[in-house]
Amino acid sequence: xxxxxxxxxxxxxxxxxxxxxxxxxxxxxxxxxxxxxxxxxxxxxxxxxxxxxxxxxxxxxxxxxxxxxxxxxxxxxxxxxxxxxxxxxxxxxxxxxxxxxxxxxxxxxxxxxxxxxxxxxxxxxxxxxxxxxxxxxxxxxxxxxxxxxxxxxxxxxxxxxxxxxxxxxxxxxxxxxxxxxxxxxxxxxxxxxxxxxxxxxxxxxxxxxxxxx
Amino acid sequence: xxxxxxxxxxxxxxxxxxxxxxxxxxxxxxxxxxxxxxxxxxxxxxxxxxxxxxxxxxxxxxxxxxxxxxxxxxxxxxxxxxxxxxxxxxxxxxxxxxxxxxxxxxxxxxxxxxxxxxxxxxxxxxxxxxxxxxxxxxxxxxxxxxxxxxxxxxxxxxxxxxxxxxxxxxxxxxxxxxxxxxxxxxxxxxxxxxxxxxxxxxxxxxxxxxxxxxxxxxxxxxxxxxxxxxxxxxxxxxxxxxxxxxxxxxxxxxxxxxxxxxxxxxxxxxxxxxxxxxxxxxxxxxxxxxxxxxxxxxxxxxxxxxxxxxxxxxxxxxxxxxxxxxxxxxxxxxxxxxxxxxxxxxxxxxxxxxxxxxxxxxxxxxxxxxxxxxxxxxxxxxxxxxxxxxxxxxxxxxxxxxxxxxxxxxxxxxxxxxxxxxxxxxxxxxxx
Ligand SMILES: Cc1cc2nc3c(=O)[nH]c(=O)nc-3n(C[C@H](O)[C@H](O)[C@H](O)COP(=O)(O)OP(=O)(O)OC[C@H]3O[C@@H](n4cnc5c(N)ncnc54)[C@H](O)[C@@H]3O)c2cc1C
Ligand code: SF4
Ligand code: SF4
Numbered sequence: 001x002x003x004x005x006x007x008x009x010x011x012x013x014x015x016x017x018x019x020x021x022x023x024x025x026x027x028x029x030x031x032x033x034x035x036x037x038x039x040x041x042x043x044x045x046x047x048x049x050x051x052x053x054x055x056x057x058x059x060x061x062x063x064x065x066x067x068x069x070x071x072x073x074x075x076x077x078x079x080x081x082x083x084x085x086x087x088x089x090x091x092x093x094x095x096x097x098x099x100x101x102x103x104x105x106x107x108x109x110x111x112x113x114x115x116x117x118x119x120x121x122x123x124x125x126x127x128x129x130x131x132x133x134x135x136x137x138x139x140x141x142x143x144x145x146x147x148x149x150x151x152x153x154x155x156x157x158x159x160x161x162x163x164x165x166x167x168x169x170x171x172x173x174x175x176x177x178x179x180x181x182x183x184x185x186x187x188x189x190x191x192x193x194x195x196x197x198x199x200x201x202x203x204x205x206x207x208x209x210x211x212x213x
Numbered sequence: 214x215x216x217x218x219x220x221x222x223x224x225x226x227x228x229x230x231x232x233x234x235x236x237x238x239x240x241x242x243x244x245x246x247x248x249x250x251x252x253x254x255x256x257x258x259x260x261x262x263x264x265x266x267x268x269x270x271x272x273x274x275x276x277x278x279x280x281x282x283x284x285x286x287x288x289x290x291x292x293x294x295x296x297x298x299x300x301x302x303x304x305x306x307x308x309x310x311x312x313x314x315x316x317x318x319x320x321x322x323x324x325x326x327x328x329x330x331x332x333x334x335x336x337x338x339x340x341x342x343x344x345x346x347x348x349x350x351x352x353x354x355x356x357x358x359x360x361x362x363x364x365x366x367x368x369x370x371x372x373x374x375x376x377x378x379x380x381x382x383x384x385x386x387x388x389x390x391x392x393x394x395x396x397x398x399x400x401x402x403x404x405x406x407x408x409x410x411x412x413x414x415x416x417x418x419x420x421x422x423x424x425x426x427x428x429x430x431x432x433x434x435x436x437x438x439x440x441x442x443x444x445x446x447x448x449x450x451x452x453x454x455x456x457x458x459x460x461x462x463x464x465x466x467x468x469x470x471x472x473x474x475x476x477x478x479x480x481x482x483x484x485x486x487x488x489x490x491x492x493x494x495x496x497x498x499x500x501x502x503x504x505x506x507x508x509x510x511x512x513x514x515x516x517x518x519x520x521x522x523x524x525x526x527x528x529x530x531x532x533x534x535x536x537x538x539x540x541x542x543x544x545x546x547x548x549x550x551x552x553x554x555x556x557x558x559x560x561x562x563x564x565x566x567x568x569x570x571x572x573x574x575x576x577x578x579x580x581x582x583x584x585x586x587x588x589x590x591x592x593x594x595x596x597x598x599x600x601x602x603x604x605x606x607x608x609x610x611x612x613x614x615x616x617x618x619x620x621x622x623x624x625x626x627x628x629x630x631x632x633x634x635x636x637x638x639x640x641x642x643x644x645x
Contacts (some may be wrong), residue, residue: 001365003425041556043556044537044539046554046561047539047540047552048418048534048540053561058559060554060559061559091471092471094469094472140378
């Protein structure tokens, strides 16, 4: 079975299992999802988010949509992908909902089900970041940045890279970026052990929420 | 009466509307009652309100009735400037320590006010939430009981104190009065210590204390009162201009895990009431006069108050915006821009107002004070009573209550205290 078919299956299973009870689905599968029902719709999180004006749906609205069973709209919006983890909403929420974590939880769940809008930049970067990290157990900043710059093709990559040149040079001088890392870069001591940890974590996740990978 | 208190006596702590009611109900049942009030006057926080919801009557009225009952009752003894500092013992047999602060003015005072005339020193007026100053020789407020002046301790040992003393024709000023500690034996205790406004500065995004024109609802009561610091004009603090576009922010500090967990219950009604002060000041022409906007999560105008809410909803000078304001920003003209998202439609707004009133939450006055060890309080600190069943919370000390519910609750507390005294009396008789 191809990966996308498998994802669809997972999505279909969830639809079949939870029928119209999307709130329950969120409670079962989204990190901190059990908090969603505690929201009293005051609007403080929506009004406190520095990205607020750019979201299609604020956290407040997403929580209401979840309770209203708007499954497709919630899981396929890119709103939660815009969360920058500033925690403004979390410190102000009168009900102490871990809103930031729920945003990331929703994003993760949408990805698991294969419902993320195509080309969503945060998701792309997150994937790049993850692959980069999982390979050696350490972030190779140079490869990560270049990978990010060139994600939309060669020309735009060169443009972005040139634009960022002076920052890059400063980082090299401050020893924050090692140009030699382009030739593979260094890993961690016990790479095998690290990969075993990741594999185990994945196994636990999949057991809980269904295998997506 | 030789001994002022016996185990048959009921002590009521706090002389607000709750404490006065409990004390009167018990005394009118024939019980011996001592009413101890920490401040120089009875009346508590209601005396600092301009009008009462829902009938919009003046607090003077209710207080006057109670004062009349009180003056005519020989079973009741009132002590002012008397703070209860400790209660020991058990049901039916308590020992209470009271700290009596010096008033520096004795019974001879006729409230003529000559001492205040003579004195030049001023203090922030404790009965105006510090919004204005008062002479250091002063009468707390027009309704004060007893109607007796007092001297602020800061001038007692000074030339200012001497000036006051020299000005008094009745020899009422005694500059050498000292703190006194008094111990009383009582059978039951009613704790009617009331409430205090939550510290608004702790609600950081609203800028209270940083922005001059963000004030609290208790301060707004003083602005509206003709006896208050602005003579009843709704003048904003930054420049003394009339405030005409006023925002009321509900649940300021209440229903919030970061502040007070409980719903303060009265603040929705208080803001609805205060919109009517605005209407009273500027008339009902919203375009040219004053207007009020209430920002709310949901309006909690409980049971019969619903009628009042409906009336205000139909008032063209009042609008409602369903949203808890996220933050306030001040502009160069000291106006305030309220930012948030409207829950009805999820629209983002930034609305300018010239004055913001925070409908501040009520917390128990006893918060932050060490209560006698076996007092049971709820998660917000409101007093339920003592484990031994001889001490009871009453009025706003026991729950955020309006005046009507305070008096009901205080009457119930009086009945419980009477039951304790009856049991004690029976036991004492049986023991001979
Ligand atoms: C903005 C605002 C507007 C309001 N408007 C209305 C309204 O229109 N209508 C209405 O019904 N209600 C209104 N309320 C509610 C009303 O203020 C309370 O119901 C009322 O004050 C409760 O009375 P109380 O006697 O229980 O407490 P308080 O009025 O707080 O009295 C307590 C007394 O105890 C004394 N005390 C405290 N500790 C001690 C101690 N250790 N020893 C001795 N004495 C002590 C205090 O000095 C005080 O005098 C309003 C509240 C707010 C915040
Ligand atoms: S701040 Fe909290 S309670 Fe208010 S809308 Fe957001 S999540 Fe809900
Ligand atoms: S009474 Fe109204 S303003 Fe006050 S805490 Fe409750 S809901 Fe909020």
